[in-house]
Amino acid sequence: MIKFQEVSKTFPGGHKALQKISFELRKGELAFLTGHSGAGKSTLLKLISVMERPSVGKVFINGVDLNTISNKHIPFVRRDIGIIFQNHRLLDRYTVFDNVALPMIIEGAHRGDVTKRVHAALDKVGLLDKVKCYPHTLSGGEQQRVGIARAIVTSPPLLLADEPTGNLDPELSMEILRLFEEFNSHGTSVLIATHDLGLIARMKYRSLTLSHGRLLQDPLKEDMI
Amino acid sequence: MSLLFKGRQTSYERKRSSVLARFYFFIVMIIRQGVQSLGEMWRTPLASIMTICVLGLSLTLPATLYLVVKNVQQVRSGFQEASEISLFVKQGLSEQQTQSFVKRLALYPEIEQVSFIDKSQALEEFKALSGFGNALDYLDMNPLPDVVLVRPTARNQSPQAAQALLEKLVAEREVEEGKIDIQWLERLNALLSLLRESVITIAILLLTSVTLIIGNTIRLSIMDKKAEIQVMKLVGATNSFIHTPFLWTGIWYGVIGGFVALLCLTSMMWWLESAVQEVAGVYQAQFALIGLNLTEFGLLLAMAISLGFLGSFLSVNRYIREIEPDKV
Structure with a gap:
């Protein structure tokens, strides 16, 4: 689903955020991306959602080389990816419904379809009763779940999450991870960036560990050395 | 449309696979955005009111001069043939x-x-x-x-x-x-054409400044919605989708500004009517002020709308491109 081929990213000023990263996330796989702060997790996610371009190397999604996508077509790449942010990035002026509906409105969907799918998405995250609320009236966990509903409303084949449990207590974090597992069980590929190691330890999924911009092949062994 | 996943089509996309249907949905979306941006102006009127008034008043001045020329021409045509x-x-x-x-x-x-x-x-x-x-x-x-x-x-x-x-x-x-005795007539003619020229000059100056003012208002509104624009770009909005509401705002400024100008002109004429009658009475002449006719008002409105559109177009093209969702 996602394939990195010898990808390096150097920012202007010489900061090497990523160095020669190669890995593959298979179709329908759920994986964690971990590492200390500043290890390059966010940069890696940005390369997938084409917020940044690699300095060297290639990123493939579903076999399509993202370097071949022109700036004009970036929006269409992002429509295939559901992105969940740590600070959830909801629009305060809009209701929960309008926030979740945004990706569908952008695609020019019909009113009826929008209502149906938004309700389905909110139902999945258990917030159907908050449809008419404004984001700032919700709790942190609820806001995060609205963000998740927005990411899945168009049923994208790929979900990216950047620290989705960053500000939440363990119980809520677990709840959110269960949601990701559920989407994954329907065939969606999921990549979750997190530094919450305790959370990863409790689940049996592959984890990619970044350290100073490099991918550690076998984290346990390398850590011991 | 999906670039990465061939054959990924959502149920709502399937309904509009033909070119005609896509065009129809495109138009519907633009109209929907137009109504939404009008609604937004209605909810937060303070930001827009000043710009609209500037637009309206700036149009009023050249329009008034135009009316003066028109009315003087009417007076002149009464005298012209009495030679x-x-x-x-x-x-x-x-x-x-x-x-x-x-x-x-x-x-x-x-x-x-x-x-x-x-x-x-x-x-x-x-x-x-x-x-x-x-x-x-x-x-x-x-x-x-x-x-x-x-x-x-x-x-x-x-x-x-x-x-x-x-x-x-x-x-x-x-x-x-x-x-x-036609010399005075020639002088009047010369004076009138001078007036007409100055109407054009003043109009060009004022309308340029109006365009810049509208552009600036739209720029502020873009800056105000920076976070919103970033989120929209993140969830896959094309630039044109983001541009449209701002362009509509410019158009609505034009529409409302045009009516403001009409209101100003009408009330000014109403105010002057009695004074003009008095003057006409002194000269024992029959004279009624003429205002804008429908075509002229249409022209005024069209001009206001194109100024609003132009102003926002300049801003939108310049500033929305700069907003990129770098920081996640």
Whole structure:
């Protein structure tokens, strides 16, 4: 689903955020991306959602080389990816419904379809009763779940999450991870960036560990050395 | 449309696979955004009201000047065709010669009416009107010439035609001198064209500044919604999707600003109406102010709308491109 081929990213000023990263996330796989702060997790996610371009190397999604996508077509790449942010990035002026509906409105969907799918998405995250609320009236966990509903409303084949449990207590974090597992069980590929190691330890999924911009092949062994 | 996943189509996309249906949905979306941006202006009117007023008032000034030109033209056209030619007959002609000259004049196809004022009659008139009274009795002889007043036919009353007729009449051997009072008309014409030119200059200056003001308002509104625009870009909005509401805002500014200008003009005319009537009364003339007709108002509105659109277009193209969702 996602394939990195010898990808390096150097920012202007010489900061090497990523160095020669190669890995593959298979179709329908759920994986964690971990590492200390500043290890390059966010940069890696940005390369997938084409917020940044690699300095060297290639990123493939579903076999399509993202370097071949022109700036004009970036929006269409992002429509295939559901992105969940740590600070959830909801629009305060809009209701929960309008926030979740945004990706569908952008695609020019019909009113009826929008209502149906938004309700389905909110139902999945258990917030159907908050449809008419404004984001700032919700709790942190609820806001995060609205963000998740927005990411899945168009049923994208790929979900990216950047620290989705960053500000939440363990119980809520677990709840959110269960949601990701559920989407994954329907065939969606999921990549979750997190530094919450305790959370990863409790689940049996592959984890990619970044350290100073490099991918550690076998984290346990390398850590011991 | 999916670039990465061939064949990934959501149920709502399948419904509009044909070109015609896509076009229809595109139009529907644009209209929907238009209504939404109007709704947003309605909810937060303070930000827009000043810009709309600036637009309206800036349009009012050139439109007022335009109306002044139009009304003066109307007044002028009332005077334009009243040209009367005065012919002064040479001294020393016999009465018979003069009479036959008058008869000959009446046969001219360009002339509608000829009236003859002989010199003694003219002297009496002069005595009565000038106030010199008896002083004139001390003159040995009447110094005034006989005068023939000629009124050209309607077709020959324009300044140029009357001038041509005058030249023809002066060539007659009985005529000493001819006069036609069109000089003031020419001066008025020159003044009017000066006014018309200044309307255009002022309009260009004002409308340029209005465009910049609208552009700036839209720029502020873009900056205000920076976070929103970033999120939209993140969830896959194309630039045109993000541009459209701002362009609509510019268009709505134009529509409302146009009506503001109309309101200003109408109330100004209403205010001036009685004063104008008074002036017209003094001159014993029938005169009514004319306002904008429907075509002219349409033109005003179209101009306002295109200014609003242009202003926002400039800003949108410049500033939305710069907003990229770098920081996650």
